[in-house]
Amino acid sequence: MADFLLGRANKVKRIEPPIDLFELAKIQRVTAVDLRPMLPTGGLSRRSSGFWICIQDLRRTQPIEVAVGSPVEDRPRLTTRQRFTMAHELAHTLLFDTSDPPQPRAGCPKGAKLEALCHRAARRILMPPALVTAEVAKREKLGARDILDLARLFDVSPEIALWRCDELSAVRDSDRVVLYVRKSFSGADEIAGFFCSSWFQDRKGRPELGMPPAKWLSGLVDESFWSDPKATSMFSDVKEEIGITRVPFAKTAHFIELELRRPDDSSRASDRVNGDPV
Ligand SMILES: [Zn+2]
Structure with missing residues (x-):
């Protein structure tokens, strides 16, 4: 309707x-x-x-x-x-x-x-489906900055922009997660919005609203990650590498981006000239 x-x-x-x-x-x-x-x-x-x-x-x-x-x-x-x-x-x-x-x-x-x-x-x-899909298609990979762009464009909160992106197949099939983390009333960090690809969902379970981000990221980052607002981290095991980046947003909020980097990513990167897909 x-x-x-x-x-x-x-x-x-x-x-x-x-x-x-x-x-x-x-x-x-x-x-x-x-x-x-x-x-x-x-x-x-x-x-x-x-x-x-x-x-x-x-x-x-x-x-x-x-x-x-x-x-x-x-x-x-x-x-x-x-x-x-x-x-x-x-x-x-x-x-x-x-x-x-x-x-x-x-x-x-x-x-x-x-x-x-x-x-x-x-x-x-x-955020009507056709308009969101068209905007997302203009972007090579969705990250925290894109979520803020979409939120500004559609005049919605980052939570709504994340929610709608999470419903897109382009996100489900991607190799990314973006968590929006905000301070709760008690001052503790909690997940206030997210999009999550199927790969991460299968591996880590689906993030939950209100969940401490450290709980969902357990095993991927250590204590030192949380002490630096701009911390980046790399998790690797035999099969894969996961890049993890914090993106500051406001005094009481930040984003955490996760990206799966498969071994064949280097060959994909060589298909680009000056960062543009060819
Ligand atoms: Zn009502």
Whole structure:
């Protein structure tokens, strides 16, 4: 249904990153978006015809209502967190019919299942498959810098960019892992996002969100790796070599890139002239 909505938007105006969520809102009969200081991150109400979306905005003391049809320059800029919330609420609207007021479609999931479904749809709305695949295809190998580029281009958080890349066959079939590591509330490092190729998944298991990176990397790096913010390390055994690099990002976050270097990589490198594939 998310793809159907994107398809409809594409007929009105060619969609390109970053996705204009207000254009999608118009199609979904959302009349206004309210930015307000409130506890929940977002909410959706039905009106006599259509919907009304509320988005948490703790920078404001008073709510403001943004008309969906207002020009881009008249709308307040949403943070990546708010864009995700808006995409999530738009996903909820897909589960209603077109009557006045809209009625829930039959057979819709409920509770946690429904929220998980809307999260998934939100990621797909913010980073549509065809646009992500096209952007990834422009890059020879995906690394931390590419994730930051994609996050900027699609106006999403690095977590969402990683999540969508992890769903691509180009990543599954690659020889790479990128972990996004952030400090938790307790100050400990935890994995906050990742993409992981099948090769690494088969060998190390799938990383888990919230897991300490040292746990997933056990056996590949030693203590000294963690003391230097720009540390690189090389793990090798008889069969393979794994290059491991830390890429600083912010005071409280960094990326860790892992790359499998097979023995025939040197021959692949010789197929290049000045770094460009030939
Ligand atoms: Zn929800």
